[in-house]
Amino acid sequence: MNIPFFSFKTMHPAIKTEIMNRLEAFYDSHWYVLGQYVKDFEKEYANYNNTKYCIGVANGLDALHIALKALGVGPGDEVIVPSNTYIATWLAVSYVGATIVPVEPNPKTFNLDPDKFKNAITEKTKAVMPVHLYGQSCEMDRIMAIAKANNIFVVEDNAQSQGARCEGQLTGSFGQVNGVSFYPGKNLGALGDAGGITTDDEELDLKCRTIRNYGSQKKYYNKIIGINSRLDEAHAATLLVKLPHLDAWNAERVRIADQYRKHLQGIEGIILPFIASQVTSVYHQFIIRHQRRDELQTYLKENGIGTLIHYPVPPHLQEAYSHLNFKAGDFPIAEELAQTMLSLPIYPGLSEKEVAYIAEKVKEFTFKA
Numbered sequence: 001m002n003i004p005f006f007s008f009k010t011m012h013p014a015i016k017t018e019i020m021n022r023l024e025a026f027y028d029s030h031w032y033v034l035g036q037y038v039k040d041f042e043k044e045y046a047n048y049n050n051t052k053y054c055i056g057v058a059n060g061l062d063a064l065h066i067a068l069k070a071l072g073v074g075p076g077d078e079v080i081v082p083s084n085t086y087i088a089t090w091l092a093v094s095y096v097g098a099t100i101v102p103v104e105p106n107p108k109t110f111n112l113d114p115d116k117f118k119n120a121i122t123e124k125t126k127a128v129m130p131v132h133l134y135g136q137s138c139e140m141d142r143i144m145a146i147a148k149a150n151n152i153f154v155v156e157d158n159a160q161s162q163g164a165r166c167e168g169q170l171t172g173s174f175g176q177v178n179g180v181s182f183y184p185g186k187n188l189g190a191l192g193d194a195g196g197i198t199t200d201d202e203e204l205d206l207k208c209r210t211i212r213n214y215g216s217q218k219k220y221y222n223k224i225i226g227i228n229s230r231l232d233e234a235h236a237a238t239l240l241v242k243l244p245h246l247d248a249w250n251a252e253r254v255r256i257a258d259q260y261r262k263h264l265q266g267i268e269g270i271i272l273p274f275i276a277s278q279v280t281s282v283y284h285q286f287i288i289r290h291q292r293r294d295e296l297q298t299y300l301k302e303n304g305i306g307t308l309i310h311y312p313v314p315p316h317l318q319e320a321y322s323h324l325n326f327k328a329g330d331f332p333i334a335e336e337l338a339q340t341m342l343s344l345p346i347y348p349g350l351s352e353k354e355v356a357y358i359a360e361k362v363k364e365f366t367f368k369a
């Protein structure tokens with residue numbers, strides 16, 4: 001068998017006609033930036049996410065950057081971020097000139113540890129950025145309570161978890177202002193880079209809209225120094241077609257995850273992902289851990305199975321952050337995860353037979369190891 005790490009093979013052909021019709025209508029509209037499709041998608045996504053507002057932007061990184069900027073986070077402020085995340089979370093803090101304060105994850109859930117977040121708070125802490133990594137909601141009940149008690153803004157990084165919940169509430173609807181990515185491979189992905197900001201706050205909504213559009217509310221009149229980060233009409237048009245499928249696609253990811261669990265439960269040497277009791281996961285990734293991860297990855301590759309590592313180098317050890325003078329050993333949980341995690345294929349359309357084959361090869365490796 002040949003199983004790629006990710007494929008649109010089922011998702012995209014099923015909606016091709018609808019997408020092509022929508023793209024044709026977009027093309028014929030002769031209106032390509034900030035038009036009706038962006039307005040409609042913003043309304044539909046806010047509705048889906050149970051927030052009052054959604055602001056369409058160019059990508060998930062810009063969404064986080066604009067969110068922090070809208071809150072007035074800047075030089076001298078500390079922002080608490082996970083030590084285990086995609087680098088975008090850290091970059092957004094760098095863009096506004098604030099100080100990055102990394103906090104280790106719970107090694108079982110991979111997500112920000114609420115107790116460690118609490119211990120990292122100082123009088124300079126202005127915001128915390130919980131990242132719902134790999135599809136699982138952070139423990140937002142606890143994080144929100146700690147943030148509220150300490151007067152700290154919450155900016156959720158919901159790039160990987162559209163549709164996940166904590167105590168029934170959707171991720172991306174807890175923080176004052178939150179970022180989401182619609183990068184093609186995300187659970188809800190555009191046909192290129194795209195992102196959004198979600199908020200219930202009218203004032204923050206207006207601020208984010210102003211920042212994303214050159215700091216302008218009226219054409220050619222600029223209130224503040226903004227950026228150009230608008231969701232393209234073409235992406236909004238196709239996202240409108242894809243959004244109604246998101247829950248079904250997420251359900252399929254959950255089905256695949258359950259199947260992996262059934263096959264791999266109790267296999268010595270394999271650590272399966274753990275979902276905290278009050279939250280759900282939409283399984284953006286299905287990540288297993290193994291002490292001989294690199295050999296396991298090679299073995300799977302030899303057997304036609306694509307896998308990835310999310311992520312091989314934690315942000316504090318990236319060259320880009322060498323000026324912060326972190327060193328190996330500073331965040332041992334993130335470092336250990338980077339050494340042992342392996343993401344198995346998970347996407348709508350991955351068949352039961354394929355999942356069984358992948359699990360079989362993982363087991364074969366562990367029996368040999």
Ligand SMILES: Cc1ncc(COP(=O)(O)O)c(C=O)c1O
Nearest residue numbers: 059060061086088089159181183
């Ligand atoms: C956790 C996380 N945050 C932020 C981003 C940034 O999103 P984008 O790639 O749309 O800029 C991503 C996606 O790549 C991500 O995985």
